[in-house]
Amino acid sequence: MKATITDVAKKAGVSMKTVSRVLNNEPNVAEKTRAHVKAIAAELRYTPNLAARGLATSKSYLIALIYDNPSINYISHIQRGAIDACREAGYHLVVEPLYLEKVKSRAEKADAMRMVLEKLPVDGVILTPPLCDSQGVLQTLSELRIKCVRVAPRNRGQQPFVGMDDDTAAYQMTQYLLEQGHKRIGFIKGHVGHAATDMRYDGYCRAIESGGLSVSEQLVFQGDFSFESGVVQAKKLLELPVSERPTAIFASNDDMAAAVISVASQMGLDVPADLSVCGFDDTPLARNLSPALTTVRQPIYKMGFKAAQQLIDPDGDQQKIGQILDFEIMLRDTVSNLKN
Amino acid sequence: MKATITDVAKKAGVSMKTVSRVLNNEPNVAEKTRAHVKAIAAELRYTPNLAARGLATSKSYLIALIYDNPSINYISHIQRGAIDACREAGYHLVVEPLYLEKVKSRAEKADAMRMVLEKLPVDGVILTPPLCDSQGVLQTLSELRIKCVRVAPRNRGQQPFVGMDDDTAAYQMTQYLLEQGHKRIGFIKGHVGHAATDMRYDGYCRAIESGGLSVSEQLVFQGDFSFESGVVQAKKLLELPVSERPTAIFASNDDMAAAVISVASQMGLDVPADLSVCGFDDTPLARNLSPALTTVRQPIYKMGFKAAQQLIDPDGDQQKIGQILDFEIMLRDTVSNLKN
Numbered sequence: 001m002k003a004t005i006t007d008v009a010k011k012a013g014v015s016m017k018t019v020s021r022v023l024n025n026e027p028n029v030a031e032k033t034r035a036h037v038k039a040i041a042a043e044l045r046y047t048p049n050l051a052a053r054g055l056a057t058s059k060s061y062l063i064a065l066i067y068d069n070p071s072i073n074y075i076s077h078i079q080r081g082a083i084d085a086c087r088e089a090g091y092h093l094v095v096e097p098l099y100l101e102k103v104k105s106r107a108e109k110a111d112a113m114r115m116v117l118e119k120l121p122v123d124g125v126i127l128t129p130p131l132c133d134s135q136g137v138l139q140t141l142s143e144l145r146i147k148c149v150r151v152a153p154r155n156r157g158q159q160p161f162v163g164m165d166d167d168t169a170a171y172q173m174t175q176y177l178l179e180q181g182h183k184r185i186g187f188i189k190g191h192v193g194h195a196a197t198d199m200r201y202d203g204y205c206r207a208i209e210s211g212g213l214s215v216s217e218q219l220v221f222q223g224d225f226s227f228e229s230g231v232v233q234a235k236k237l238l239e240l241p242v243s244e245r246p247t248a249i250f251a252s253n254d255d256m257a258a259a260v261i262s263v264a265s266q267m268g269l270d271v272p273a274d275l276s277v278c279g280f281d282d283t284p285l286a287r288n289l290s291p292a293l294t295t296v297r298q299p300i301y302k303m304g305f306k307a308a309q310q311l312i313d314p315d316g317d318q319q320k321i322g323q324i325l326d327f328e329i330m331l332r333d334t335v336s337n338l339k340n
Numbered sequence: 341m342k343a344t345i346t347d348v349a350k351k352a353g354v355s356m357k358t359v360s361r362v363l364n365n366e367p368n369v370a371e372k373t374r375a376h377v378k379a380i381a382a383e384l385r386y387t388p389n390l391a392a393r394g395l396a397t398s399k400s401y402l403i404a405l406i407y408d409n410p411s412i413n414y415i416s417h418i419q420r421g422a423i424d425a426c427r428e429a430g431y432h433l434v435v436e437p438l439y440l441e442k443v444k445s446r447a448e449k450a451d452a453m454r455m456v457l458e459k460l461p462v463d464g465v466i467l468t469p470p471l472c473d474s475q476g477v478l479q480t481l482s483e484l485r486i487k488c489v490r491v492a493p494r495n496r497g498q499q500p501f502v503g504m505d506d507d508t509a510a511y512q513m514t515q516y517l518l519e520q521g522h523k524r525i526g527f528i529k530g531h532v533g534h535a536a537t538d539m540r541y542d543g544y545c546r547a548i549e550s551g552g553l554s555v556s557e558q559l560v561f562q563g564d565f566s567f568e569s570g571v572v573q574a575k576k577l578l579e580l581p582v583s584e585r586p587t588a589i590f591a592s593n594d595d596m597a598a599a600v601i602s603v604a605s606q607m608g609l610d611v612p613a614d615l616s617v618c619g620f621d622d623t624p625l626a627r628n629l630s631p632a633l634t635t636v637r638q639p640i641y642k643m644g645f646k647a648a649q650q651l652i653d654p655d656g657d658q659q660k661i662g663q664i665l666d667f668e669i670m671l672r673d674t675v676s677n678l679k680n
Contacts, residue, residue: 061459062434072416072624083437092460094402094432095423119401120432227628255628262630284412285625288567288595290602 230259421644570599
């Protein structure tokens with residue numbers, strides 16, 4: 001028979017609330033009482049459940065991850081980071097995808113989220129892009145008085161967020177291609193309206209121009225982060241006459257970069273001898289492609305971890321509004337040096 | 341101001357417990373009262389939160405997904421299915437990975453799970469392989485009086501499970517290769533000790549033998565479901581003298597099949613002209629490989645959905661102990677017909 005909080009309170013001769021305060025490290029308990037209660041709890045092998053802990057703190061010890069991003073890889077890593085931060089602090093992560101069509105209005109998104117949260121007592125919410133940029137969603141959370149931390153939002157504003165510098169990452173990757181002697185560098189953009197899409201494109205443009213070249217409209221196409229869109233846009237780029245065809249293509253994510261490699265191989269072009277390719281994200285796919293993909297490693301796991309940590313301990317060492325985390329350029333086998 | 345359960349009870353002239361019973365579709369409430377309470381709740385736009393619902397039912401409306409399987413793809417689809425079943429029934433999914441080293445004993449696994457569950461009130465647990473085959477874990481859940489449904493367990497036994505027929509799937513895939521004229525069919529096994537590893541290998545052996553051939557030890561190698569292990573074993577198979585080399589390789593999952601394609605391409609072998617390849621799982625990787633991979637589609641999403649549904653409504657139309665779900669053979673571009 002498992003010991004309950006009542007057993008501990010009775011044996012220690014204190015109230016249930018005092019037991020709960022001690023075991024949640026809350027203030028207002030004398031040190032001697034604290035030690036006594038802890039000893040009794042240990043003796044009875046008592047560990048408080050969520051309800052008992054909630055008695056003293058009005059906390060639920062639940063954090064919700066709410067998202068409408070369809071990328072399994074992205075969400076899995078955010079989730080894993082958030083779960084690790086929760087585990088450390090005795091919290092649990094509830095995962096709540098919203099199935100939203102692209103055409104959904106601000107109000108419809110907010111309503112879908114409200115439906116989920118109204119029945120679920122959470123201490124905070126993690127929002128991923130593009131949901132984290134919906135004013136309706138943020139407004140609703142504020143009405144429900146639920147704290148939130150946004151992951152990689154477009155508009156950083158005055159609410160807590162974690163993010164990375166997509167612009168600088170794309171700048172550095174493009175600069176690397178330039179250093180390898182590439183002058184015609186194609187670019188496939190991500191989904192219209194996503195913050196990352198614009199920031200990555202801006203970084204690409206900055207690098208091209210700082211290299212003394214100019215951005216050619218002929219070499220920039222609009223994808224939507226899907227493999228399928230990568231296939232369509234890669235064909236357009238690779239069907240250009242050889243003298244105009246890019247020697248390198250920078251795709252705004254790994255799925256589209258995989259599509260470029262696939263189209264190139266179907267056209268009999270060798271990567272990287274005939275065409276250099278790079279991506280963005282460093283999904284597991286990147287390592288498993290053949291050849292392995294040169295790409296930008298986003299701190300996705302770490303963004304999830306830091307977001308949960310900030311919700312759990314808003315007064316910890318992350319009391320700043322925003323945290324910008326580091327990225328890495330992963331040099332693998334899909335870029336050739338034209339200078340050799 | 342949001343209406344509370346007290347508001348509804350007061351206005352309807354009944355107890356809070358009655359309101360809770362009505363809104364949770366519990367028995368022991370007169371039909372007239374039921375209709376009246378529902379009307380008042382609708383008028384006040386009341387939706388019960390978890391705590392209020394728990395008052396009458398002692399349910400937490402939380403289901404935990406507990407796993408130690410490292411495959412992001414597998415877990416994501418189980419999770420998505422489980423969340424969809426939860427959402428339909430007003431439940432929420434808490435995701436709890438256990439980070440277990442392979443050497444962990446039965447008792448250590450059970451303790452890791454106990455640590456998570458002792459503080460978390462859940463109405464049921466979904467266990468994935470290989471955790472679902474740990475007697476220590478099942479014993480602990482029984483001690484904690486927590487219901488569980490196992491996904492694809494090795495030992496089906498007398499506790500609830502959902503699964504698929506891996507053996508028949510591998511049999512059919514191997515038979516398909518035989519029908520295409522392949523006689524030297526290599527096989528790369530999965531992780532030692534996983535149920536799926538043995539069932540898939542058994543299906544392969546049955547098909548080879550029913551085709552009047554015999555299983556050659558030279559063509560069967562032990563992988564561990566990782567891309568890296570696929571690379572090592574594919575090299576062994578493809579470095580055989582041409583007359584002994586397999587014309588087709590059946591890898592026990594898609595990651596290892598991707599490795600076979602990668603090794604073949606590095607050795608200058610064309611897939612499928614020089615080598616046919618097939619996998620198992622139908623991860624997103626399978627469609628995005630070039631050429632697209634012929635593989636077995638597991639009902640992973642559906643297993644998650646059915647597992648959660650069975651926990652939520654154990655007396656529903658799934659009252660049987662076990663449910664075996666259908667698979668599909670996905671014919672794509674990595675198998676050639678030697679008879680043409």
